[in-house]
Amino acid sequence: MAKVLAMGSAEFVRLMQLGGADGLLANAQTLPELLMQAMADKHNGIVLVDADLASAVPPEVSEQMGSDAKTRLLILQSHSASMLRGRIRQVVGADLMASDSTTTGMIK
Numbered sequence: 855m856a857k858v859l860a861m862g863s864a865e866f867v868r869l870m871q872l873g874g875a876d877g878l879l880a881n882a883q884t885l886p887e888l889l890m891q892a893m894a895d896k897h898n899g900i901v902l903v904d905a906d907l908a909s910a911v912p913p914e915v916s917e918q919m920g921s922d923a924k925t926r927l928l929i930l931q932s933h934s935a936s937m938l939r940g941r942i943r944q945v946v947g948a949d950l951m952a953s954d955s956t957t958t959g960m961i962k
Contacts, residue, residue: 856899856924859892861885866904866930875902882910889915893925903929 860870860877867877880888885907892901893915903911908929916927 857897858900858902859898860902860904861888861892862902862904862907866906870902880904880907882907885910886912886915889927893918896924898925900926900928903927905930 858870858875860867860875861880864879867879871877878888880903885903889901889903889911892898911927911929
């Protein structure tokens with residue numbers, strides 16, 4: 855089964871790990887090398903990158919991961935990341951007071 859790998863800040867990685875992803879702490883300097891390693895690992899199916907690091911993704915890596923059927927690169931923008939964070943909090947029970955109306959349009 856293909857793995858989901860999250861790269862970014864400690865908060866971003868921790869939240870993605872709660873959702874079942876593997877995680878690596880990354881910053882603008884370390885991200886390009888970590889992405890190259892992720893592409894070389896045949897077990898990675900999806901690589902999630904914190905939107906704060908989007909500018910550090912080299913164009914050639916983005917193009918290769920976008921066209922490579924084995925590994926896909928997804929950059930989570932602020933809106934989708936907050937929706938995903940909210941859904942993860944709900945699933946793990948950290949947000950016990952959330953109503954069903956807050957989950958409309960969220961990843962299920």
